[in-house]
Amino acid sequence: xxxxxxxxxxxxxxxxxxxxxxxxxxxxxxxxxxxxxxxxxxxxxxxxxxxxxxxxxxxxxxxxxxxxxxxxxxxxxxxxxxxxxxxxxxxxxxxxxxxxxxxxxxxxxxxxxxxxxxxxxxxxxxxxxxxxxxxxxxxxxxxxxxxxxxxxxxxxxxxxxxxxxxxxxxxxxxxxxxxxxxxxxxxxxxxxxxxxxxxxxxxxxxxxxxxxxxxxxxxxxxxxxxxxxxxxxxxxxxxxxxxxxxxxxxxxxxxxxxxxxxxxxxxxxxxxxxxxxxxxxxxxxxxxxxxxxxxxxxxxxxxxxxxxx
Amino acid sequence: xxxxxxxxxxxxxxxxxxxxxxxxxxxxxxxxxxxxxxxxxxxxxxxxxxxxxxxxxxxxxxxxxxxxxxxxxxxxxxxxxxxxxxxxxxxxxxxxxxxxxxxxxxxxxxxxxxxxxxxxxxxxxxxxxxxxxxxxxxxxxxxxxxxxxxxxxxxxxxxxxxxxxxxxxxxxxxxxxxxxxxxxxxxxxxxxxxxxxxxxxxxxxxxxxxxxxxxxxxxxxxxxxxxxxxxxxxxxxxxxxxxxxxxxxxxxxxxxxxxxxxxxxxxxxxxxxxxxxxxxxxxxxxxxxxxxxxxxxxxxxx
Numbered sequence: 001x002x003x004x005x006x007x008x009x010x011x012x013x014x015x016x017x018x019x020x021x022x023x024x025x026x027x028x029x030x031x032x033x034x035x036x037x038x039x040x041x042x043x044x045x046x047x048x049x050x051x052x053x054x055x056x057x058x059x060x061x062x063x064x065x066x067x068x069x070x071x072x073x074x075x076x077x078x079x080x081x082x083x084x085x086x087x088x089x090x091x092x093x094x095x096x097x098x099x100x101x102x103x104x105x106x107x108x109x110x111x112x113x114x115x116x117x118x119x120x121x122x123x124x125x126x127x128x129x130x131x132x133x134x135x136x137x138x139x140x141x142x143x144x145x146x147x148x149x150x151x152x153x154x155x156x157x158x159x160x161x162x163x164x165x166x167x168x169x170x171x172x173x174x175x176x177x178x179x180x181x182x183x184x185x186x187x188x189x190x191x192x193x194x195x196x197x198x199x200x201x202x203x204x205x206x207x208x209x210x211x212x213x214x215x216x217x218x219x220x221x222x223x224x225x226x227x228x229x230x231x232x233x234x235x236x237x238x239x240x241x242x243x244x245x246x247x248x249x250x251x252x253x254x255x256x257x258x259x260x261x262x263x264x265x266x267x268x269x270x271x272x273x274x275x276x277x278x279x280x281x282x283x284x285x286x287x288x289x290x291x292x293x294x295x296x297x298x299x300x301x302x303x304x305x306x307x308x309x
Numbered sequence: 310x311x312x313x314x315x316x317x318x319x320x321x322x323x324x325x326x327x328x329x330x331x332x333x334x335x336x337x338x339x340x341x342x343x344x345x346x347x348x349x350x351x352x353x354x355x356x357x358x359x360x361x362x363x364x365x366x367x368x369x370x371x372x373x374x375x376x377x378x379x380x381x382x383x384x385x386x387x388x389x390x391x392x393x394x395x396x397x398x399x400x401x402x403x404x405x406x407x408x409x410x411x412x413x414x415x416x417x418x419x420x421x422x423x424x425x426x427x428x429x430x431x432x433x434x435x436x437x438x439x440x441x442x443x444x445x446x447x448x449x450x451x452x453x454x455x456x457x458x459x460x461x462x463x464x465x466x467x468x469x470x471x472x473x474x475x476x477x478x479x480x481x482x483x484x485x486x487x488x489x490x491x492x493x494x495x496x497x498x499x500x501x502x503x504x505x506x507x508x509x510x511x512x513x514x515x516x517x518x519x520x521x522x523x524x525x526x527x528x529x530x531x532x533x534x535x536x537x538x539x540x541x542x543x544x545x546x547x548x549x550x551x552x553x554x555x556x557x558x559x560x561x562x563x564x565x566x567x568x569x570x571x572x573x574x575x576x577x578x579x580x581x582x583x584x585x586x587x588x589x590x591x592x593x594x595x596x597x598x599x600x601x602x603x604x605x606x607x608x609x610x611x
Binding site: 129194200258 | 341342343377383386389390395403440442475501507533536557560561562563567
């Protein structure tokens with residue numbers, strides 16, 4: 001329902017503010033990274049959403065990035081191996097956690113009185129590790145996976161689908177195809193590499209064209225650091241809705257984890273004020289949707305709100 | 310005890326004891342194991358090693374499962390990407406932590422009057438242990454093993470325990486590198502419910518490959534007791550050199566462990582007696598086992 005407000009803003013060329021890091025914020029608040037912190041600390045997740053809402057976001061994103069059945073299966077040889085040595089209930093665990101995650105976001109919207117005005121973006125990450133385009137599976141596999149993810153978020157009741165951190169064209173195509181079967185607006189963000197193209201070396205402007213041609217209402221870049229984002233902007237800016245959010249700090253994963261683990265260090269190297277200044281430059285170049293990736297905090301988003309007015 | 314003494318005990322078919330779970334023990338004591346806790350909680354590491362020595366382990370293993378340069382590098386698209394957004398010093402982190410882990414195990418053994426426990430370096434596959442489909446190209450990994458093993462050797466490990474291996478080709482490379490460094494290699498493979506390796510090879514394939522490479526001890530690990538039994542029943546008749554087992558108990562609930570009472574320490578001991586009857590003489594515990602499990606074993610067999 002409230003997506004209409006965003007659609008009008010996009011059409012009127014108004015700037016739109018997204019939230020910042022959620023996973024990194026969970027860790028920063030001292031919560032253990034298991035099941036996205038949702039079972040251990042639902043209150044903390046809700047508070048993170050509230051903090052972003054109070055910082056002035058126009059869109060709230062669900063804490064569902066990479067929260068998928070596939071992410072659990074990846075730890076095992078296959079589904080049968082998982083059923084033998086994993087706990088009962090693991091195959092449906094991700095789905096249940098998604099429902100809780102979306103509920104927590106909705107509670108935050110209700111708590112701040114913004115349920116009618118701020119739309120909820122259902123976040124879906126890449127099938128495999130955000131930074132490993134080489135692990136992305138076949139198109140059919142991607143299609144099956146993303147269809148399941150969209151269906152789950154549809155059941156949870158989000159306002160639109162936000163595919164975040166796509167790192168190759170084949171998977172992006174499959175994700176858009178998966179969403180096409182549902183009546184949802186779709187946004188898509190791509191991970192840039194050092195040269196401003198896609199992380200796997202494919203052309204980012206081709207990826208952006210493909211996304212727009214397949215129904216994405218906005219194309220963004222995310223999960224790159226500030227120089228990478230800066231370099232990638234000319235490849236997505238074309239007068240239609242586009243956006244950017246950068247990571248700050250340095251990715252510091254543990255060795256014992258095959259999937260993305262949202263721990264970043266040295267995040268204080270980019271203060272909220274400094275981040276807002278960067279974002280301001282992006283907006284001057286024609287970026288309409290702005291927010292923060294891993295490492296950014298509600299304070300960064302508040303500072304960006306400050307310069308947006 | 311020197312390694313030579315331990316080896317002669319093992320070769321004489323006497324029972325030798327490994328420790329139990331370390332990562333899961335860290336979890337059970339209320340900490341995350343995401344970063345091994347080597348730097349953040351050295352005392353915790355020390356206590357766990359001491360508890361296993363107290364329980365009667367002849368060999369304690371370092372808290373280094375999947376602690377390798379590649380495991381960190383695997384979180385990035387390529388080296389340039391790591392350089393751009395990765396934590397400073399990330400590629401040196403594994404080497405430093407390996408040194409700290411061996412030092413902690415050594416400190417634990419030195420805290421006893423009879424400090425004769427041996428230290429086994431815990432080393433698993435370069436890629437995720439339960440994903441044989443991701444096994445690296447074995448032609449290209451020798452130097453990587455050599456570098457990793459050198460860190461453990463420099464730090465003072467007594468044994469290389471290659472554990473949770475899912476196929477023989479990677480194990481063969483690892484053993485070859487161990488021979489170059491001249492530290493004894495023990496190799497543990499994961500069996501599946503059908504008694505084959507997780508990667509699909511038969512125990513005859515294992516016996517053939519290991520006969521060519523001669524690890525001092527051949528073991529099965531990181532599978533539930535019934536899978537260990539299935540594997541051991543097939544492997545034991547084909548292997549007349551030292552055999553070992555350490556099963557996991559409970560369920561792998563990624564990224565952590567679910568402790569269950571399906572096999573308590575007494576029931577685990579019953580399984581171990583059966584495995585001993587089948588020919589296993591090096592016995593310990595994998596994920597989910599605790600110092601109590603090891604104590605039960607050592608009390609019964611000693």
